[in-house]
Amino acid sequence: MAAKRNPALGACCSALTDALKLPNPLFRIEDDGVLYLTVAYAQTPQGVGWFDQAALFCPFCGVQIQDRDVITRGAK
Numbered sequence: 033m034a035a036k037r038n039p040a041l042g043a044c045c046s047a048l049t050d051a052l053k054l055p056n057p058l059f060r061i062e063d064d065g066v067l068y069l070t071v072a073y074a075q076t077p078q079g080v081g082w083f084d085q086a087a088l089f090c091p092f093c094g095v096q097i098q099d100r101d102v103i104t105r106g107a108k
């Protein structure tokens with residue numbers, strides 16, 4: 033889990049707060065604090081391939097939780 037965490041994550045509604053606490057969520061918080069949602073995954077000869085998308089808006093209540101500029105800056 034990331035040390036630097038976006039304080040907006042989970043601040044919008046209890047559904048997201050609870051989801052982020054799940055032991056095996058289809059969420060991923062990178063070291064830069066950006067939240068990604070797993071949209072799909074595929075079994076490939078090289079292993080499991082993940083299709084992740086940075087979440088700009090809360091999937092539960094629709095409030096903006098991340099800024100596109102921040103995500104782009106954090107992208108490697």
Ligand SMILES: [Zn+2]
Pocket residue numbers: 044045046048090091092093094095
């Ligand atoms: Zn929310």
